[in-house]
Amino acid sequence: MAAQQLRRQHCPEAAADGLRSFDLIARIAAAEAEDFDISSTRPDDTALCGADAVLVRAFRQILVRDDVEPPDRAFLVAHEFGHWILHPEEQEGCRQVIVSTLNPAEDDTLGAKRVEAYGARERAELQANVFARELLLPRPLARALFLAGHTASWIAADLALPLELVRQQLLDALLLPEDGLADDAPEPALTPTDEQRDAARSPVRTSLVVAGPGTGKTATLLMRIEHLLANGAKPAELLVLTFSNRAARELVDRLAANGVPDAHEMWVGTFHAFGLEFLRKNHERFGLRPGFGVADKMAQIALLEPHIYGLPLRVFNPLGDPLPWLDQAVKTMQRAKDELLDAVAFTRVVEAGAVQADAERLALDRDLALLYRTYEALLRANGGLVDFGDLILLPAQALRANRAEFAPSIGRFRHVLVDEYQDVNRASAELVKAIAAQADSLWVVGDPRQAIYRFRGASMRNIVRFADDFPQHREFRLNENWRSFEEIVRVVEHTGRDDNPLQGVLPLGGVAPIRGPGGVRPTLVSCEDESIAFGELASRVLGLQAEGTAFREQVILANRHDTCDAAAAALVAAGIPVLHLGDVFQRPEVKDLLALLQLFVDRSGSALVRIAQLPGLALPAPDVDVLLDHLRHTRPAPLSWLQAPPADLSPAGAQALQRWRDTFGGLTSRDSPWDVICSLLFQRTRWLADYANGSDMQAVTRRLALWQIIYYLRVPDGGRVYQTVGTFLTRLRRRLRLADDRDLRIPPPEAELLDAVAVMTIHQSKGLEFEAVHLMDVDARHFERSDDAPWLPEVLTQSAGGVDEARSEAANRLYVALSRARSSLTLYEEKGYFKAARAPAVQRAAHLLNCVVGTVAYAVGRHAAALTALAPQVPVDLREFVTYRTCPRRYYYDVMKQLSPAAGLHPAARIEAAVMRELFVPAGGDVSAPVNDVAVELAMLTEEYEPARPHLLAYAVQLLDAGRAWSGTVRAAMASPIDVVCDGLPVRVTAHRVTRQDNVVTLHFVRAQPSSAYAKQHKILRWVLKCLNQQFRQYRFQGSMYVLSSRVSEHVRPYQDLGFDHLVEMGHELMEGRFPAKPNAWVCSGCRHFLYCPA
Known part of the structure; x- marks a missing residue:
């Protein structure tokens, strides 16, 4: 790395021993080879132009604002050294270096971070930041100092470095792979085909290149760039727009590898990054603040x-x-x-x-x-915010209305190139039209059969109806496949032609496989159940590896994340290295950090069940129970009990709590989660030193997951407001409920060269290729059309020129998945899953496949090991059995351990529970007893929900009024319990009211919100009613469910014939004291025990 080379060149002894930052900077600046003048000046000096520091290249001078501490000053100078060495062009002043790198609480929002990843300006700043960090504290040195027992604050003080820089370097040094494997030697350059040359040298003003998978799309795009430069275009006149940050990164890397001169002057990045830069340059015209x-x-x-x-x-x-x-x-x-x-x-x-x-x-x-x-x-x-849609909409509208006004921003772009055009939305297409209106050329490349991002707003009609936008265009087709053997090409071709609705609009021409036949047909493995599917998968991965296909050259693809998770678990159980983070918030090492954070906000201390098992914080199990019982009854402020613990702790427990006081002392819920976790990991414990050991892939994956989540804590989430531990946990739960955490499943680029099997969804595989592809679950239900959300007006769901976009996209997913393979393609179907039918496209391609029956079975558990405890007291309350049906581990926490964390439940759910307590008392209870449960819940609202207080009060009043109208009284006693044995499980049924007419007995239940006929509570109630009819044959039982929010009653009929036995089976498991966790993304994110489960 250039930074470490510069360090060794001028300070050879410092590479091993360390050197104070300002001494290091002074040595480098004074060296004859560098000879820099470093000067301080006032922050308002016009020479700085509002920046933190400026590199004046012509005079070999660095100007730095004079109001920063020496460690920060050293970092700013090192950052400018990075620009000097890495970026030979002139740089604007580095305005946000202190904020973005050393003060995360003031940094850009998570949304901006997602967009900026590979914008031209941001890329240069990121490179300079990394250079500065590596110059001042190389990762090997950071790792060595920490493993030698030094804390982050000691390293910062000893080397005169910003603490924030030390934290980041320690995280990278301890958790990221050092180098992975040495990359393979670059493949020899392929001789361009006539198709590619014709497309790259297109003389017309507007060109559409339809490039199927493996036909050299990116190579042709690079050829086009080189052609333009060779014919007089200047790099700064080229605008290259991509769909994803990954595609932008690949283009930048390929341009550098090809030695394209002055490539840094081109604008290469995503549509959203371009829009963000456009709005920043013209913020005043849109009524936006400069730092929106x-x-x-x-x-x-x-x-x-x-x-x-x-x-x-x-x-x-x-x-x-x-x-x-x-x-x-x-x-x-x-x-x-x-x-x-x-x-x-x-x-x-x-x-x-x-x-x-x-x-x-x-x-x-x-x-x-x-x-x-x-x-x-x-x-x-x-003027402080825009959203993702605005990044395209606002520039497109503005340029369509008055392009001349924005000529300074876009006038330099004489040649516009667009990658993956099938993935753009209508606003992006209009933006391209507006930018290219005065350009010398527009050159776009795409493939409608690879359009699979309709759920993000992309529309294939932009490429299908390209002629509507650009009537004078010329179309080029790339039909020579360089990637795959002929046997694979024919299967891909079949699914793209005979089984794709696009065939009638854009016919797929004959595809020529340049590599010729490989001698082996793609394989379809028909499996009776999951154990055989995963057993065959593991066996075939190992077989290919033994034949010379490295693990990292193989990929497992699936439509769904849960299938990916299950496949990864199967491979890990078989001893196969796997690169797959999955749902990072379900990983044990991440749960440890989340449980630590919950301790700071939860009066019940429920996370003790997990934290008390961590190294250095271990507590005897009886003392954990004593503490939980004490906190359940006293509800003191979070962690205040460390100063006044219960008197009946054991001597070992009391001694352990002293370690807790040393570990948590001085940290509060008002601190940022980044500061809390960094303090715990780098100052107060040695947990990261333990995680730094281990070279197997499971250890590497644990470190990668920790790296992802700890950096996630650093970025302000949900807006610019400084986040505390409490607001972070609230927002995290909301983000998980919105399924808006998918980015964290993608490993960082440093992991790409590890020798491990990749596991990903088909959408994640877009743009990638592998020697061997294993495609799971090729049954029809995974490749059916997916309609838009029902709320979209019809104008937003128009089809593309007569083509059913939803149906086409479903066919495209299979086409994309199959076409990732270079040499080996294996498909797996699981016939036993609800009698799943084979995908029609696969069925019709059977003559091109080697169809075999899977026989290798491998038993793999999807979830954490089951917890076994004492059997519950019987009879089991009906509501508690509903909880067990939802998740046995939740039942264990609620009923067996009686954990009651307030943190985690939405306030509305707590208000609903309080309303039910105010409306009803147990049978025989005193209905006149004073009650104020709603007021108590409102008083306990956290700062995040304080603005909602009056509305939650109104909600409570609405529910209370509905309940009292139903019961006819202010507070009612519930009906006497009825005990019934349901297929061996004793159940106690307590209805809110019981009525009888002749021999018909109606059990009336009340709930705050409606549930569907397929909800767990509904099914269990029907089962219980059936059992009541069997046990008390003189009566006919039925149910009624009254919903407070809608004031509507729903009739519930008993099952006549159960038809399935999973409720019976679950009843037996409950009686046996089995409490396994059942991870489910939607259910878990709404569970109050989520942050420390399983424990």
């Missing part, structure tokens, strides 16, 4: 939610927990922006369709339009 942020979905909902309560909404109920419908509403707004519909245009569309729409749909659309207008007004109120 980018709102991701979390920030969008946080912005809108406080204002929904006063809106005259007809369909959406803002009271209670509005997150589920707010999620869908925000998605609808973003999809509208994808189609160039701002709030005004969206409202116009809704009203234009009012005559044809039914009353229910019109009410829904008008609610959405009102929410959209409210959201836009809030977003524009102070």
Whole structure:
């Protein structure tokens, strides 16, 4: 690395022993080879132009603001050294170096971080930051000092470095792979085909290149760039737009590897990165502040939610927990922006369709339009935020209206190139049209059969109907496949032609496999069940590795994340190295950190069940029970009990708590989660030293997961507001409920060269290729059309020129998955899963496949080892059995351990529970006893939910009124319990009211919110009613469910014939005292025990 080379060149002894930062900087600056003048100046000096530091290249001078401490000054100078060595062009001043690197609380939002990853400016700044960190504290030195027993603060003081820099270097040094494997020697350059040359040298103003998988799309794009430069174009005149950060990174790397001169002067990046830079340069024209942020979905909902309560909404109920419908509403707004519909245009569309729409749909659309207008007004109120859709919509609208006004921003781009054009949305297509209107050439490349991002707003109609936007274009087709053997090409070709709705609009031509035949057909393995599917998978991965296909040259693909997780677990159990992080928030090492954070906000101390097992914090199990019982009854402030623990602890427990006081002393819930975790890991414990050991892939994966989550703690989440431990945990749960954590499943680039089998979804595999592909679950249900969300107005779901986009995308997913393979392709079907049918496209391609029956079985458990404890007291309460049916481990925490953390439940859920306690007392209870449960819950609201207090109170009043109207009294006693034996399980049924007419007995139940007929509670109640009818044959039992929020009663009929025995089986497991965890992304994120389960 250049930074370490510079360090060794001028300070050879420092590479091993360390050197104070300002001495190191002085040596380098004074060296004859460098000879830099480093000067300090006032922050308001015009020479700085508002920057933290400036490199004046012509005079070999670095100017630095004079109001920073010496360690920060050393970092700023080192950052400019990075620009001097890495970026020969002139740089603007580095305005946000201190903020972005050394003060994370003031840094960009998570949304902006996602967009900026590979923008031209951000790339240069990131490179200079990494250079500075490696120059001042090389990773090997950081690792050695920490493993020698030194803390982060000691290293910072000893070497005169910013503490924040030391933390980052320690994380990278201890948790990231050092070098992976040495990369393979570069493949010899392939001779361009006539197709590629013709496309790259296109003389026409607008060119569309349709490039199928493996036909050299990226190589042709690079050839086009080189052709333009060879014919007089200047690098700064080229704009290259991509769909993803990964594609942008690949292009930048390939340009550098090809030695393209002055490649740094080109603008290469994503559409969103371009839009962000455009808005930053022209912020005043859009009413934006210079440092505006980018709102991701979390920030969008946080912005809108406080204002929904006063809106005259007809369909959406803002009271209670509005997150589920707010999620869908925000998605609808973003999809509208994808189609160039701002709030005004969206409202116009809704009203234009009012005559044809039914009353229910019109009410829904008008609610959405009102929410959209409210959201836009809030977003524009102070110029501080835009959202992802705005990054495309606002530039596209502005350029269409007055391109000349923005000529300084886009006028230099004479040649526009677009990669992956099939993945752009309508707004992106209009942006391309506007930018290219005065350009000398527009050259786009894509493949409609690889369009699989419709759920993100992408529309294949932009490429299918390209001629509508650019009537004078010329089309080029790349039909020579360099990637795959002929046997694979023929299967891919079959699915892209005979089984794709696009064939009638854009026929797939004959594909020529340049590599010729490989001698082995792709294989379809038919498996009876999951154990055989995974057994065959493991066996075939090992077989290919034995034949010379390295683990890292193989990939497991699946449609769903849970299939990926299960496949990865199977391979790990078989001893195969796997690169797969999965759901990082379900990983044990991450749960340890989350449980630590929960201790700072939870009065019940429930996370003790996990934390008390960590190294250095171990507590005897009886003392854990004593502490939990004490906290359950006293509910002191979080962690205050360390100073006043219960008197009946054992001597060993009391001694252990002294270690706890040393570990947690001085840290509070008001601190940032980044500061808390860094303090625990780098100052107060040696846990990371333990994690740094181990070279097997499981140890490496643990470190990668920790690296992902700890850096995630560093970035302000959901907006610019400084986040505390409490607000972070609240936002994290909301983010998980929104399924907005997928980015954390992707390993960092440093892991790419590890020799391990990759496991990913088909969407994640886009743009990649592997020697061997293993495609799981090739049954029809995984390749069916997926319709848009039902809230989208029809104008947003129009088909592409007569092609059913949803059906085409389903066919495209299979096409993309199959075409990732170079030499080996294996498909696996699991016939036993609800009698799954084979995907029709695979069935019709059977003559091209080697069809075999799987026989190798491998038993793999999907979930954590089951907990076995004492059997519960019987009879089991009906509501408790519903909990067991949802998750046995949750039952264990709720009933057996009686854990009751307030942190984790949405306040609306706690208000609902409080309302039920105010409405009903147990049978025989005193209905006149004073009660204030709702007031207590409102008093315990955290700062994050304080603005919602009046609305939660209104919600409580609404529910209380409905309940009292139903019962006819202020507070009612519940009915006497009825005991029944359900297939061997003694169950106690306590209804809110029991009525009888003749021999018909109706059990009346009350709940706050409705549940579907397929909900667990509904099914269990039908089962119990069936058992009551069998046990008390003189009566006929039925049920009724009254919903407080809607004031509607629903009739519940008993099962006549159960038809399945899983409820019976679960009853037996409960009686045996078995409490396994059942991870489920949706259920777990709403569980109050999530952060420390399983423990």
